[in-house]
Amino acid sequence: MRIGITSKKTLFLRHLRMAGLSALLVYLFYSSYSAWGVQPALWPDWGEDHPFWRAWAHAAFVLLFFALILSPASTLWKPVQRLLPWRRELGIWFAVLALGHGYAIWDRWARWDVGTLFGFQYVEELGSYILARPEVGIMNMMGLVMLPMIMLLAVTSSDRAVSFLGGSSWKWIHRSLVHAIFYIAMLRGVLYFFYFFQTTPPDWRVYPPIWFMYVFLGMGVVVVSLQGAAFAKTVLQRRSQRQENGILAILAMSGVVAMFVAPMALMLGTVAYFDSRLLKENPTLAGQAQAPQDPQAPVPDEYAQSFEMVIHADGQDSRLWVRDLDDAPSFRLTAEVGGAPVSEQIYRFSDRTLYVAEQGPGPNLTWSRMEDMDPEDIGLPQMILEPAVWAAQYGPGEHRIPVAEGELQVTIHSVDEPIADAVFEIPEDADPVPR
Template sequence: MNGKPTLFRHGLVLGLSGLAGYLLLESRAEWSEMHRYNRALGDLSLLLIAMAMALGPLARLSTARFVRKLLPYRRELGIYAVLAAIVHTIIILLGWVELDFARLFGFEFHPQLQRYVMVQHGFALANILGIAALLYGIVLAATSNDFSQNRLGASVWKYIQQGTYVLWWLTVLHTAYFLFFHFLDFHRQTPEPNWAQWPFMALVGAVLALQLAATIRTWHAQRHRRAAT
């Protein structure tokens, strides 16, 4: 009964994700292949999560019916955001740290000391945040279906899905480090140029503004209802 709408949503989100991913990839044509794909998929994941986060507040703020009809797309947006994040992680493991997992947490092998030493504290923290976000995302994506909702029950399922807010902020912090701080360790921004800093701040600011506006509107509506009774 719900198969066709669900299939349509998957197809539409997948198509838009592919287009956005291609544009993000081409926007950094001068970068190395590893960094191009790494950043394009990371940015795509952030963009899809931001869209999912924005739909709820938009539905509370708008009286237009078509906005409420977009709410089911949050499920597909979240699923493809997590898939993009998984591929993003695989590229980092293979292309950046080259399966040396100590490097993922900021350690490098010191040939004179014959042991690993911490050289990138920020890299370690940012990747810990990224791993936490990915684990949250996998749980959310795995339960973003009617079967899980029915098996877990409405209250438990809703509690799990509220982890979207945690996922969002972990992703924002992880992204912010690589956009603004990581390459400062080397006194240069590499690779260059990185155009995404201002769009990133605008995106995060827009989601925050929508959430704040929706919260204020809900608060006012509740006050009016209490006053009326």
């Protein structure tokens, strides 16, 4: 709450400074996600727009962070009190950036379609909507819940609103809503940073790391830690006016602060624990899809040099072509779900290049390439040796092949027959980017 600044020039200059800071934050975040070593083509649904709307959201959170820490920090350290009047401008420009983020999502992601905004897709053949992107729907539903809260805080951030509502009522609205916004934003951030971008089947897409994830979680812990410490200091100071604070009182307040900080600490700890244990690479490229290979294990006596097969597992068809396994190996692996390709991998020994296609923002796959790759660099011998043994052992036809996890349904189309060069060519319009 602030009543006292009446100079329009002073208010204008304060907002001008906040506008400059906001623009700088958006620019820096956008640059970090689009120009500083990040390849947008490697992300799902990423074009130039994704770093743009992400930058608005993260810049907004930075302003929310400072707006939240100023009050408890001023309780703990008196010099910070001179910065308290800036909370209003921080809150207003947080709202501006948050609304900018929302508009960018509505305009550049949803394309002004409510169904797309909440993860639904209309299928004309069915005459109905289907839930195509539940994770997007959850994220945007959280944003929709926060929207009226943010707007209410923004429109009541004035001396006139304080006078109209009364000081205590105004404080109740702002303190209640800003903390609700904070906790929803933290949950939304964890969903986005951590759960969105993991290497999962069926396509095992690998994502670049998001540098802001742990910064974001750390900021959340700092907010609640400062709030808890300021609360404890205030309570103990008031108690000391009536009686001396004993060990039990201090321990009790420490427990209260610990429980207050616990939600953010548990969130950070859970993310850190599983982030350190999650798969970070494509197992079909790293040779991890099969059991670990003993480097001293003998090579099977009989395996096919060239073959074509389809492996059916977990609702996915993996179409595999291999040619000249020992001499000049080339392979192609196409993963399909419901008959539609979701990823491609093509390796040609002749140019030592691995081409990878993954789902992009449009209906077509987005291609990238890794150059100067020998077969051993991508684990090719270990990755395809077992299918090569199956091809030689079972021959063409439908087979149920016993594996460590049970049985695998495999269709072998050809064994040691010529495979055309065209099989190992990427589409002419692929334009793969280096990765």
